[in-house]
Amino acid sequence: PPRHPLASAAAPTETGTGDGPLVTAPAQALIDLLGVDPERVRALPVKVVRRADVERLAAAGLHASPTRREGGLDGSEPGPVTVDRGTPRTGGGSLRALSGNQRAVGRTVSLSHQTVPAAFAAVKVDVGEAVAAARDLTRRLRMLVGLPDLLISAVARLHHDFPLFFATLVDEGTARVPESPHVGVTIDLGTGLYVPVIRDANAKSVTEIAGELGAYRRLAQRGGFREEQLAGGNIVVTLHHDAGIVMAVPIVFPGQACAVALTSPQPEGERTMAVVGLSYDHRLINGRDAVLFLQALREALEGAPAEGL
Template identity: 25%
Template sequence: MSQIVLLRALHWSSSIATALRRTTSVHRLHQYQNHYSYSTLSTSSNEILVRENNTIDTVDVKTPLFSESVKEGTIRLLKKVGDKVSADETIAEIETDKAALNINAPQAGTIEIFLVADGDNVTANTHIAKLNTNNDVKPVSENKKALSIEKIDAEKVKHTLDESIDKVNIEQTKEKSSTSFISSKPSHILTSVAGSKLDTSAPQNLTTSTKQQVSEARSETRVKMSKMRIRIAERLKQAQNTCAMLTTFNEIDMSNIIEFRKKYADQFFKRHKIKLGFMSAFIKASACALVDNPIVNAIIDENEIVYRHYIDISVAVASSKGLVVPVLRNVEKMNYADIERAINEFGEKAKNNSLAIEDMDGGTFTISNGGVFGSLFGTPIINPPQSAILGMHGIFDRPVTSNGKIEIRPMMYVALTYDHRILDGRDAVLFLRKIKQYVEDSRTIFLDI
């Protein structure tokens, strides 16, 4: 009897000790919770410090001034919030119907915020961003990111502690229920479940066939037209609907100009630090022909013909954004070196997308050189409100007759598209023959014949 009493006393003492241990564990976990909840309160003080440190100088970034013919443009953001930029670094680009304009950072710093979204239409002198010029302070986005990470970590730890408390409370109940569940299951059912395998052959075949269908599917992609592309389409259709276009053709023997270029190319480069090309010969020849035939340089304005006493030649240049036509001003006063230098400058600007709208305003005559792409023949479209356009093409060796003999010569086809409302066929043919004469023998330019 005494042994039974002693066993009951030992069992009672062990139960009390177990309960005390659990109570102590729960109390300790609550202490950890209280301690961590105290640490999470300090995040508000961190936010106050961030706000105090963010009282720094900011610089506004604005869009540049547009020309009178341009009302608005579509902005494309090239940087993100938090990016560090240097002075004069391009952070955004505005695409207008005539050119792409770069927006550069006025100072070095960090982009704090964008006031416009990518693809928005903006006007001149619009605030688009704020630039943080203090390099010692992190961007606001980084501070917010650090605070959010700290809060997330706090929530994770709190969630882990709660799970630990629940685990302590239900530990014994889980053990009892699992023991009774296993004992209640028949042995043959447990064996079949443990020994079964999933047959995945059918889903694998289905996945493979689906991939083949996706790879073999016919698809299409829609891309929104840029403002420049839309404007080009409108002007080309305007020319087709307005002008009575007609094209006359001729061919030019390039033998003399090729020999002239080979003979003086090195001296020209040493003197002017630029290469001598064929475009300068055609532009100068066109300017002289326009002086001889002023009607080609004129335009129609309602019921009047406007004669321009200056020659501004537009040179069509292909760029990544589309076809652009920078204008060479007062070409009648320029020599070969001046023309080549201007062409080189416009070419660099077109590659860098830095052509200004002022570079493409105006123009009394246009030259398009499809020969750089290997074009053999073509009919260019007039650039309104101009009255004519010259199309150059590739240089190819062809058999031609010269002094009663058949010879192989480097030849180029040229095409002149003109507005028949203002130009008669005679004027157009004589004008193109003048260009042919001046290119084949440039000495006639100086002789004025």
């Protein structure tokens, strides 16, 4: 593809190399679209800046260190708000300041829609036996174990067979596959949306995952997450617990390849069914592989009680 220097690249860089990196046309278009600071682009340690580099740079801007508890879903600094809450406006109504957490959610969602060409597929899963097994564990261990814990475990265990589902796009022809699955999980208890990360989830039992997720829920109640608990995920599981929700289409987080959604189990005749959805970056994953991934998740959940949780 055609390449050209940054529009402002005539100024010398800090290292005194002159023009700085070359920028591909798709990368420059994204820089212009997102309003990325050219100085940040110039500081990238590459000779050629590609679109994927700009995506990662923009996503990194969402992960600044928090300085107060009302941070973003990824630990980002919310920034100042100058609008007074409840200020009357001419013509009725009033202005309301959004929380720092909600503004961080908005930035992440906007960046996802601007940069990720996502597709979606879903499968129905008979979760009756899995739910029963989780209830049995809850009773025996005297700790909450639920269907989300089973799904997180199942997702993590697919890392070996479906590595691109955990990958990061490096450039148009290359993806970086992580050594271990670090699974982010959405938690929203009314105090804001957070996505803490369960690291090395494939090496943990369902009960270990349940204990860690329970601790994260308690942290979410008071917004006391540390930055390292919210950063570093390479796939996300989004949870939609409310009864009556039959479908949920998650965003693909910038820098990741896909997101898995779980709806609340619903009775269908004598069976208990839930929908597992998958949003995926079409630059990394095609529909056939998405279907195989979902089928593998369905088999894992429907066969979970026989595998010794």
